[in-house]
Amino acid sequence: MNECERIENSIGPWLDHELNAAExxxxxAHVTACSRxxxxxxxxxxxxxxxxxxxxxxxxxxxxxxxxxxxxxxxEQKRPWRKRLLEQAGDWASAPRAAWAVPALIxxxxxxxxxxxxFPIWRSRNNFATVxxxxxxxxxxxxxxxxxxxxxxIWLYQNQEGDDEAAEETPPAGPAF
Amino acid sequence: xxxxxxxxxxKCQSGDMSAFQELVSRHHQKVYMVILGLLxxxxxxxEVSQETFLRAYRKIGGFKGGSSFYTWIYRIGVNLAxxxxxxxxxxxxxxxxxxxxxxxxxxxxARDPFAELHDRELRENxxxxxxxxxxxxxxxxxxRTIEGLSYKDIGAILGCSEGTVMSRLHYARKKLHxxxxxxx
Numbered sequence: 008m009n010e011c012e013r014i015e016n017s018i019g020p021w022l023d024h025e026l027n028a029a030e031x032x033x034x035x036a037h038v039t040a041c042s043r044x045x046x047x048x049x050x051x052x053x054x055x056x057x058x059x060x061x062x063x064x065x066x067x068x069x070x071x072x073x074x075x076x077x078x079x080x081x082x083e084q085k086r087p088w089r090k091r092l093l094e095q096a097g098d099w100a101s102a103p104r105a106a107w108a109v110p111a112l113i114x115x116x117x118x119x120x121x122x123x124x125x126f127p128i129w130r131s132r133n134n135f136a137t138v139x140x141x142x143x144x145x146x147x148x149x150x151x152x153x154x155x156x157x158x159x160x161i162w163l164y165q166n167q168e169g170d171d172e173a174a175e176e177t178p179p180a181g182p183a184f
Numbered sequence: 185x186x187x188x189x190x191x192x193x194x195k196c197q198s199g200d201m202s203a204f205q206e207l208v209s210r211h212h213q214k215v216y217m218v219i220l221g222l223l224x225x226x227x228x229x230x231e232v233s234q235e236t237f238l239r240a241y242r243k244i245g246g247f248k249g250g251s252s253f254y255t256w257i258y259r260i261g262v263n264l265a266x267x268x269x270x271x272x273x274x275x276x277x278x279x280x281x282x283x284x285x286x287x288x289x290x291x292x293x294a295r296d297p298f299a300e301l302h303d304r305e306l307r308e309n310x311x312x313x314x315x316x317x318x319x320x321x322x323x324x325x326x327x328r329t330i331e332g333l334s335y336k337d338i339g340a341i342l343g344c345s346e347g348t349v350m351s352r353l354h355y356a357r358k359k360l361h362x363x364x365x366x367x368x
Contacts, residue, residue, distance in 0.1 A: 019354055023328065025335050025346075050368045054360050057310050058329045062221045069216050069230065071209050078208065078234050082241055 014038065015047050022051060189253035196244050204244070208237050211254060214331060215261050221326035222265040222319070223272060224311065232268050236261040251340055258327065258341045266319045306367045313363035321356040324349055 014037045020026050021034040038044045135152035145166035152159045187195070187203075189210070195203035215236055220229035239260050247256060314322060320342070327338045335349040342349070361368070 016354060019357055020335075020350055023335070023353075025350065050361060051357060053368055054357060054364065055329065057306055057364075058314075058325065058360075061307055061310055061314075062326060062329050063217065066217045066220055067226060069213060069233075071212060074212055074230075074234070075205060075208060078237050079205075081234065081238050 010037070011041060011043050014041070014044050018044065018048050018051055022048070022055070190249050193244060193247055193249065193253055196241075197247075204241055207253065211257055212237065214254075215257060217330050218258060218326055219261050219265045221314075221330055222262070222269055222322055224315065225272070228268060228272070229265075232264050233261065235264055239264070252337075254331075255337055255340050258331075259343075262323050262327070262341055266323065269319050269322075302367070306364065309364055309367065310360070313360045316363070317356055317359060321352050321359070324352045325356045325360075328353060 014034055017026065017030065017034045018038065021031060021038075024031075026034060038048050134154050135150070138147055138149045140147050147164055147166065149162040149164070150159070151162070187206075189207065192203040192207050196207065212233065216229055216233040219232045219236070220226065223229050223232065236257065240257055243260075247253075314325065317325065323342055324338055327333050327341060333341070335346040335353075338349045339346050344352075
């Protein structure tokens with residue numbers, strides 16, 4: 008960024024009297040000596056005058072008496088409880104304290120969602136037991152898992168005769184489990 | 185001897201309605217102008233101005249004097265106007281009508297026909313350029329132009345730092361400059 012670009016960025020604050028004395032002196036001296044920055048200053052002043060013309064000079068004057076009469080009527084009017092509640096809610100939402108509520112809520116949610124990691128005592132037991140029939144001859148496998156002791160038992164067994172329908176059939180010859 | 189704003193606020197807090205009336209009479213025109221600058225619609229601006237003072241009346245019990253009264257009342261007004269402006273943006277047809285009414289009213293004050301043409305074009309383009317600014321950029325331009333507030337006061341009203349105000353003003357002026365280049 009060259010000197011003129013740097014100064015041009017400061018012309019606005021300089022015209023608004025928002026620079027300190029040293030900065031103001033530097034900008035003032037440069038603008039006086041530099042035609043490019045002097046033009047920039049004139050354009051900025053023209054914009055400010057046009058703004059002032061549109062926003063201030065031509066703004067309609069409002070009559071105080073009627074303004075106050077209507078305002079007083081509204082002040083004396085009893086507001087329905089719903090409107091009061093909405094206004095109160097709006098105040099809470101726009102108050103600075105609401106800015107703290109958002110990260111606080113996020114932190115609480117994270118803590119709740121990951122409570123198992125933070126509080127192992129609350130962790131739910133994940134014990135597991137299942138029995139599956141391997142074939143139609145009464146051979147089964149039972150799988151038992153106890154989460155607390157981290158023990159897994161795999162148990163293969165065959166139904167005794169009469170235990171189920173499969174027992175009615177003759178099992179094939181061969182080694183049993 | 186004329187009472188200060190803070191003295192009037194204290195009287196108002198103890199239930200003196202005439203003190204509030206005095207506060208309104210001191211500030212209603214400027215508040216209206218700021219809100220009109222943001223909304224560009226007279227009826228909406230009047231309504232929001234009244235709502236601003238109504239809110240101020242209801243909350244004045246909690247005003248501790250940490251900032252000046254005008255900073256406080258502008259903060260209420262600007263927030264209400266920005267909310268209204270966002271609703272207005274969702275209804276562009278209504279906004280176009282309001283822009284036209286503003287331009288018509290401005291024709292009444294023009295005198296020289298050549299100047300009138302140039303001024304009309306400039307104003308029309310300026311209003312469009314202002315309207316294209318974001319609510320936050322428009323707010324800094326309006327507060328600075330109408331009230332000539334310092335960056336510190338504008339920051340207090342908008343809830344941002346002086347540096348942010350400076351940056352927003354720079355950006356807003358640059359935008360206006362770019363759009364009005366042919367008139368400058």
